[in-house]
Amino acid sequence: MISILQKLHTSILIVFFIFAAVASETLRGSEKDALFWRIESETATVYLLGSIHLASDDLYPLPFHIENAFNKSDYLVVEVDITNIDQNEILQLIAKHGQLDNGRILSTVIPQSTYEAVKNEFSEYGINILQFERVNPWVVAITLSQLQMMKFGFRPEYGVDLYFLSDARDKMEIIELETGTDQISIFSDLNMDIQILLLEDFLYDLTQPKERILALFDAYKRWDAAWIRDFIFESVENHPELKPLYRNLLDERNVKMAASIDSFLKNQGTYFVVVGAGHLFGEMGIIELLRKKGYTPMVP
Numbered sequence: 001m002i003s004i005l006q007k008l009h010t011s012i013l014i015v016f017f018i019f020a021a022v023a024s025e026t027l028r029g030s031e032k033d034a035l036f037w038r039i040e041s042e043t044a045t046v047y048l049l050g051s052i053h054l055a056s057d058d059l060y061p062l063p064f065h066i067e068n069a070f071n072k073s074d075y076l077v078v079e080v081d082i083t084n085i086d087q088n089e090i091l092q093l094i095a096k097h098g099q100l101d102n103g104r105i106l107s108t109v110i111p112q113s114t115y116e117a118v119k120n121e122f123s124e125y126g127i128n129i130l131q132f133e134r135v136n137p138w139v140v141a142i143t144l145s146q147l148q149m150m151k152f153g154f155r156p157e158y159g160v161d162l163y164f165l166s167d168a169r170d171k172m173e174i175i176e177l178e179t180g181t182d183q184i185s186i187f188s189d190l191n192m193d194i195q196i197l198l199l200e201d202f203l204y205d206l207t208q209p210k211e212r213i214l215a216l217f218d219a220y221k222r223w224d225a226a227w228i229r230d231f232i233f234e235s236v237e238n239h240p241e242l243k244p245l246y247r248n249l250l251d252e253r254n255v256k257m258a259a260s261i262d263s264f265l266k267n268q269g270t271y272f273v274v275v276g277a278g279h280l281f282g283e284m285g286i287i288e289l290l291r292k293k294g295y296t297p298m299v300p
Contacts, residue, residue, distance in 0.1 A: 033228075033280075034300060036050070044271065046265055046273055047271070047272045049273065049274045050278075051161055052159065055159055056154055059158065064124075069272060070167070072270055075264075075270070079276070080176055084174075093180075097185075097187075098138070099134055105134060107195075118132075136275070138190060141195075144206065147208075177260055246293065253279070254279055254285060255284075255289065257275060259292055261290060
């Protein structure tokens with residue numbers, strides 16, 4: 001099992017935060033939706049870009065005004081600097097927190113029908129489910145999602161985060177909003193019932209036509225924030241049982257991210273912030289939280 005995780009460890013940190021897979025308790029379209037914002041104070045400027053963490057190479061180059069804003073910035077801010085992760089530490093965390101305890105095995109903790117569906121999905125990639133027999137359902141869910149995205153041609157190395165991280169490495173300071181340990185803990189702390197719901201939700205997503213997934217990425221390439229917002233709402237409405245989980249995964253993190261951006265704006269300089277696009281929308285999205293702090297986000 002470790003051999004598979006060694007191939008996927010970076011993706012495990014980021015794939016769940018692709019905007020299509022997460023949603024929060026949001027307020028539909030009361031303000032203009034956008035994927036790129038500018039927020040200013042008397043001493044600082046923040047550019048805020050909603051990203052996708054997996055993409056294809058035809059996404060680039062990005063629009064000039066986005067590239068230009070990045071080139072004018074003093075700092076790049078990302079959720080996690082995936083180019084500077086202690087890989088051994090993450091592998092140890094996944095091995096520790098991703099393993100079922102008390103001698104349990106996957107086939108006995110998830111419904112038999114779910115187990116058979118997982119087995120069938122893995123077989124399409126030449127993977128024996130027995131390699132995952134002793135891991136928690138959240139590891140299985142994220143692995144299956146990553147495999148599907150890679151099958152469709154979307155890869156972490158083309159993600160927006162990595163695109164800017166690669167360019168920023170030698171010319172500006174990089175600031176992390178979270179750590180790899182923080183993100184692993186989000187999943188490892190889930191109770192088993194929620195993990196099973198999460199896995200079954202991912203299995204449902206795997207049944208969606210390829211064209212639906214491609215349409216999502218096409219919407220991002222068009223910078224069609226309204227389409228993306230509606231896609232997210234549809235995901236919530238189809239799976240209301242996961243709303244409490246998604247509030248934890250997005251809303252609580254959004255509060256912390258907005259507080260970090262607030263601190264940047266009280267400092268000096270220009271900050272280029274890249275977060276998953278799902279963090280921007282709704283009354284608990286970062287944009288609305290910043291408005292509540294007295295800022296006036298603008299679409300450049």
